[in-house]
Amino acid sequence: MQETRLDIARIRAVRRLIDPIFLDSPLYRCEALEPDLGCTLSIKLETANPVRCFKARGTEVVTSLLAGDGPRSVVCASAGNLGQALAWSGRRRGLDVTVVASRFATAAKLDRIRALDARLELVDGDHEMARERAADIALRDGIRLVEDSLDIETCEGAATIGLELVAATPSFDAVLIALGGGALATGVGHVVKAMAPEAEVICVQPLGAPAMTHSWHRRRVVTTDSTDTIADGVAGRRPIPAVLDDLLLVADDAVLVQETSIIAGMRMLLDHAGLVVEPSAALGVAAVLEDRDRFAGRHVVTIVCGSNVDMDAYHRWVGATPLPRSWSPS
Template identity: 75%
Template sequence: MTGTRLDLDRIRAARHVIDPVFLDSPLFRCDPLGHRLGCAVSIKLETANPVRSFKGRGTELVTSQLRDGAAVCASAGNLGWALGWSGRRRGVDVTVVASRRAPAAKLDRIRALGTTLELVDGDFEAARERAVELARQRGVRLVEDSLDVETCEGAATIGLELVDRVSPGDAVLIALGGGAMATGVGHVLKELAPGVEVICVQPAGAPAMTLSWRERRVVTTDSMATIADGVAGRFPIAAVLDDLLQVADDAVLVEEASIVAGLRLLLEEAGVVAEPSAALGVAAVLEDPGRFAGRHVVTIVCGGNADMDAYRRWAGF
């Protein structure tokens, strides 16, 4: 495989650094969901950990290098909670910058850790600009999700947990935002299970990375509109795109109605409360059932930090 920034030996070694509470997350065949979707479906449940998302795998690697240090990050919520959790465990002083529009539940959980939280007007990109400024002013580590290879290689440990459970012809559906999970899991699968199709899924309302993958160059967007806040960005990172081009077989866009339908199906048929970003894989099958008919599909449920008032509206109760 053409090289990426990631390294399989480092990914394997990461399992000895990451707190075991984030490793070996549940992976199970969900026949009721598969019956509804017309294919065999396995769920990789990345919500069964203290921060309810896969982000802790990467922040464990970052903070292992910063014991008793300090770090700043921009976050839509999940990275900030994970970095705060890992930072508290290792004595790292963490500041999180987030948009005021971020889900209140995610912001409350960051505050509950005692992590410093600064809110800004605008979207995630405004938070990213402020985080860069703070890190420069303070002379501390700026943690940039997806750009920092540790965040990708932490997420890649999910791939190590999948390779013995997939076969050639299977498809693994991965939510695509900044690209850490997609490049990480994709790298491992292409190295160790090359016959498996790696499909990235992004909301049509926040399509920048998918458009970039299709055109093989960075494509930015002026705005974004999606309930899947965890994958909503407008400015793809060139180095991450280069990695993604090596490991993704396809990148697809899905509509908001399909994301909501995916949330409902995960709740009704799997008993899983997922945030919108985590329902993207199910949404992709709903929009193109013929592509997946009769196949084995693995969907990574990457987070469960939904705003519950909004979730009740989406789920219809």
């Protein structure tokens, strides 16, 4: 494999910096989902931790290094999950944390950031505007800007998921990974390609937020003017060139899925696995629903990456009527 920015030896080393509460997350075969999906499905569950998402694996690495020798104040832009994770990790190490987010972000995520003692600044725009504001604050105040996916610590922290996956499941045919900024996809993808190269690394993004997927297919950065998806955790418009370069080396495919498929995936995870998940976490199941023939008879792993969801919205999306076994996307 060509060189990415990531390194297996460093990934193994940073595991020691991460609070054990975020490590060795559950990995299990979910047989109840298999009749509807037509494949063997294993779930890597990244929601059973204090911030209910995978992001703290990266923020634990960032803040550990800063606590040892670095600025005592940090700022990030977040759709919600990174902000919670940085607030949790920063509070644990005595750092001052500022999170910039869109005021239209999921209210439950914003409330949790405040509860974790971070300073929260809201902007009247989307995540890209929050990124710009966070960069301005870092420059103005001379503090550390944590940029998810660009900062290698966030990618290598996420990559520890891949180490656990490969160690526990030595034989699988494909791993389906939610694709947003790219930390999860490049991190896990790097480990899988290095240690289980026969497995496909397939990234999944909503049709309403396709910038990184279009960039992967065209092998250059493609931006969009807006996003339109309930999967707020992956709704970026401006891919980071260095992250795309890594993704081009570790991903075998990048696919887009419909909103109806995401909602169906959320409902199936509730009905058959007892899991309440945010839309981004259902992208892998949505990808199987939209292309059953591709995955038929194969062993597929999907990373359930977050469960920070506004429950009122969740109930509106998922509803109360069971999905028919013959369901297919419109």
